[in-house]
Amino acid sequence: MYILTPTQPYSFPLSLKRLQDMPRQIIGRVEEGPAYVRALEQHGRLGLVRITAASPGSGSDGLGALALDLQGDLEPGAVAAAARRAFSLDLDLQAFHRHMAAADPVIATLAQKYPGARPIGAFDLFESLVFSIIAQQITMSFAFTLKESLVALAGGTYQGYPAFPSPQSVARLTYDDLTARKYTRKKAEYIIDIARAITEGRLDLEAEVARPFDQAVKSLTTIRGVGRWTAECLLMDAGAPDAFPAGDIGIRNAVQRYYGLDHQPTEAEVREIGRPWAPYGALTCFYLWLGLLDKG
Numbered sequence: 444m445y446i447l448t449p450t451q452p453y454s455f456p457l458s459l460k461r462l463q464d465m466p467r468q469i470i471g472r473v474e475e476g477p478a479y480v481r482a483l484e485q486h487g488r489l490g491l492v493r494i495t496a497a498s499p500g501s502g503s504d505g506l507g508a509l510a511l512d513l514q515g516d517l518e519p520g521a522v523a524a525a526a527r528r529a530f531s532l533d534l535d536l537q538a539f540h541r542h543m544a545a546a547d548p549v550i551a552t553l554a555q556k557y558p559g560a561r562p563i564g565a566f567d568l569f570e571s572l573v574f575s576i577i578a579q580q581i582t583m584s585f586a587f588t589l590k591e592s593l594v595a596l597a598g599g600t601y602q603g604y605p606a607f608p609s610p611q612s613v614a615r616l617t618y619d620d621l622t623a624r625k626y627t628r629k630k631a632e633y634i635i636d637i638a639r640a641i642t643e644g645r646l647d648l649e650a651e652v653a654r655p656f657d658q659a660v661k662s663l664t665t666i667r668g669v670g671r672w673t674a675e676c677l678l679m680d681a682g683a684p685d686a687f688p689a690g691d692i693g694i695r696n697a698v699q700r701y702y703g704l705d706h707q708p709t710e711a712e713v714r715e716i717g718r719p720w721a722p723y724g725a726l727t728c729f730y731l732w733l734g735l736l737d738k739g
Contacts, residue, residue, distance in 0.1 A: 445511040445523050446497055449532040453507035454559030455496050458530065461729075462563060464736050467587045469594060470570070470607050471563070482604035483517060483566060487611075489601040490515025492522060492566070494530070507559065515601055522566075528682055531561040539723050546719040549701055554730045556737070562729040564680030568648040569641060570607040571680040575673045576633050592624040593634075613638035633668025640666075652681035659683070679725045687724030689713040697731035 456477060463473045471481045479494040490513055497508040511526055513519060527533060536559065543551035565571035573593070578586040597608035597616060613635060621631035640646035651663055656678065663674035671690070678686035688694065690710040698716060699707050708716065720727040 445513075445519060447494075447509040447511055447523065447526060447530070447532055449507055449509070449530070449561075450535060451507065452536055452559040453532070453561065454557075455507060455509060457557050457560035458563055460557070460560065460736065461733055465583070467591065469587075469591055469605055471565075472604075479563070480604065481566070482599070482601040482606035483522065484599055484606045484609050485517050485521065487609070488516040489599050489606055490517035490522075491601050491604060492517070492526070494526065525566045529564050529566045529680075531563070531682065533682075534561055534726065536561070536726075539726055542723060543720075543727075550720065550727050550730065553701060553734050557730065557733050560730070560733060562679070562726070564682075565607075567607065568652065568677065568681060569610050569638070572637065572648065572669070572673070572677045573607075573613070573634055575676040576630060576637075576668055579630070579670075579673065589624070589626060589630075592626075593621070596620060596624065610638040610641040614642040629668070636667060648677075652678055652683065656683055656685045679728070683725060684722050685724050687714070687717060687720070687728060689717060691728070693735055694728055694731055697735050701731070701734060 459473050459477055459479065462468055462471060462479075471479060474480050476495050479492075481492050483490055483492050493512040493514075495510050495512075497510040509526075509530070509532075511523060513522060540551065540554065543554060565574070574586070574590055577589045577593075581589075593613070594605045594607060597612040599606050599608075616635055616638075618628065618631040618635060621634065622628055626634075637646065641648065646666070652659055654662060659678060660671060660674050663669050663677065664671060669677075672688045675686045675688040679688070690713075695707050695710070695713055698704065698713050702716060717724060717727065
């Protein structure tokens with residue numbers, strides 16, 4: 444067992460809320476406990492990742508620490524680093540709250556409803572990018588259907604838990620493999636071509652997301668199939684604080700709701716409203732998405 448200590452404040456249950464409310468989470472599952480459980484493929488090896496709240500006496504400080512349990516043939520240090528990034532454990536929420544208290548009372552009030560909640564992203568940048576491409580201009584329900592078909596076609600399993608396929612596994616597919624499973628021809632090409640570029644060493648996603656934000660967006664959007672929304676969704680999962688997919692329908696609906704607008708704002712209007720959020724655009728989007736789950 445490995446202990447992951449987040450910056451404070453932190454709430455594991457509230458961080459899981461969005462995942463719990465999203466449909467058909469076949470990769471990252473929220474189970475009783477609560478626990479976050481997923482299979483993971485790492486350099487051709489499979490294993491299981493289970494994350495729970497650390498119990499007293501486990502070596503934690505009692506302030507929301509997480510216990511990371513691994514099974515199978517996984518490299519603990521690499522998985523722990525991926526978990527820290529995926530669970531946003533190094534975010535400075537106190538600085539965020541101070542900023543919003545002065546810059547935008549709407550977001551400050553919304554964030555206070557979910558104290559300690561943080562976004563949970565993909566453990567792997569390839570998984571994040573592929574799902575962002577899948578989800579382009581379709582409903583989330585259909586996006587999960589397509590994701591499930593890709594996982595069933597090319598992913599492995601560990602103890603009954605499916606793992607998202609590696610770039611090497613996807614690179615071996617043909618376009619027809621995906622179009623036969625309801626992918627458009629273009630999306631099939633985008634996904635398989637990106638997998639092949641990674642496998643052949645022509646694309647390094649870690650290097651791409653390590654660039655300064657504006658440079659990363661510019662570089663990523665030169666990849667066929669990657670527009671600004673897709674690039675910013677990837678950068679959000681990579682931990683870029685400025686990532687702000689203002690064209691996202693969910694964000695636009697949330698802005699309409701929480702700012703009392705009589706129309707769904709355009710992407711340009713959302714970017715204008717969101718100027719005061721900098722440099723916390725990504726975290727603000729997370730709270731807006733959480734707010735959409737509130738039916739009250």
